[in-house]
Amino acid sequence: MRLWHKLVWRKLARHAREDSELDEELRFHLQEEAQLRMDRGQSPEDARRWARRDFGNVTRTKEVTREMWTFSALDRAAQDIRYAARMFRKNPAFTALALASLTLGIGATTAIFSVVNSVLLRPLPFRDPDQLVMVWERPPETGHNNVVQTQNFLDWRARNRSFENMAAVFQISTISKARARRYSCPGCASRRGSSIFSA
Amino acid sequence: MDRIELLQGTLDMLILRTLQWGAQHGHGIGVAIRASSEDALQVEHGSLYPALHRLRKQGLIDAEWKLTENKQRARYYRLTAKGRKMLVAEESRWNRMVEAIGRVMRPAEK
Numbered sequence: 001m002r003l004w005h006k007l008v009w010r011k012l013a014r015h016a017r018e019d020s021e022l023d024e025e026l027r028f029h030l031q032e033e034a035q036l037r038m039d040r041g042q043s044p045e046d047a048r049r050w051a052r053r054d055f056g057n058v059t060r061t062k063e064v065t066r067e068m069w070t071f072s073a074l075d076r077a078a079q080d081i082r083y084a085a086r087m088f089r090k091n092p093a094f095t096a097l098a099l100a101s102l103t104l105g106i107g108a109t110t111a112i113f114s115v116v117n118s119v120l121l122r123p124l125p126f127r128d129p130d131q132l133v134m135v136w137e138r139p140p141e142t143g144h145n146n147v148v149q150t151q152n153f154l155d156w157r158a159r160n161r162s163f164e165n166m167a168a169v170f171q172i173s174t175i176s177k178a179r180a181r182r183y184s185c186p187g188c189a190s191r192r193g194s195s196i197f198s199a
Numbered sequence: 200m201d202r203i204e205l206l207q208g209t210l211d212m213l214i215l216r217t218l219q220w221g222a223q224h225g226h227g228i229g230v231a232i233r234a235s236s237e238d239a240l241q242v243e244h245g246s247l248y249p250a251l252h253r254l255r256k257q258g259l260i261d262a263e264w265k266l267t268e269n270k271q272r273a274r275y276y277r278l279t280a281k282g283r284k285m286l287v288a289e290e291s292r293w294n295r296m297v298e299a300i301g302r303v304m305r306p307a308e309k
Contacts, residue, residue, distance in 0.1 A: 032273075055244045
């Protein structure tokens with residue numbers, strides 16, 4: 001913190017010195033030009049007036065020159081940020097709109113990613129997840145999957161020859177691990193448990 | 200006589216060229232450019248200073264406060280070794296450009 005203050009002070013001092021030197025430099029220029037013109041026979045007022053005219057805008061020159069010398073990339077970035085903050089304050093409707101779209105955009109992206117991450121990228125929280133399949137009931141002529149009736153499931157399990165074991169899931173909501181465990185199927189154990197099916 | 204606006208980016212080269220004859224202050228540079236172009240080039244003297252300070256920051260020229268013949272304090276600029284090299288490079292670039300543009304504008308004379 002102290003070092004920072006020291007740096008800032010040194011910078012300010014340097015800026016001030018540069019400023020006063022530039023002032024002196026430009027004053028000298030105008031005076032010299034006026035002198036040159038007086039030597040050529042112009043009246044003092046005319047000489048001063050023409051010197052200024054030849055020079056252009058003094059204030060603008062100072063500003064541009066100062067920028068050349070004193071502004072580092074960091075200064076300019078700080079300036080830009082301050083300017084942005086000022087503009088945001090000045091234009092609250094735009095700010096609100098920008099913030100809202102940013103919020104929605106980031107929120108939606110995060111939500112979609114967390115779904116993709118848990119559904120597609122992360123393996124299921126069970127042992128041998130690649131051995132796990134889901135079996136549905138599809139009544140003929142409906143073309144969509146149906147909820148499996150309890151008795152049907154029990155029959156499937158009793159006559160099962162294809163799977164090591166079968167279990168039914170009451171409710172599927174497996175986005176977060178904690179909830180997955182809470183709703184996990186009876187007989188299913190999470191990866192940390194000893195077995196998938198206790199039955 | 201009509202005055203010509205300076206081409207973008209040529210002021211730096213003119214300044215370096217003027218400083219080839221020795222250290223000079225801002226006003227002296229302006230006067231020298233005006234005189235050696237026989238008043239044809241319109242250089243707003245104010246525009247010299249941003250250019251001078253930029254060249255200084257780039258290390259192409261050095262600045263030093265000295266007394267003039269009339270015992271006044273003035274900031275004198277002089278070429279650095281880097282500036283001298285830059286001047287040579289800029290000059291040859293300029294010559295090539297003038298030649299190329301000339302060929303386009305007056306193809307029949309070639």
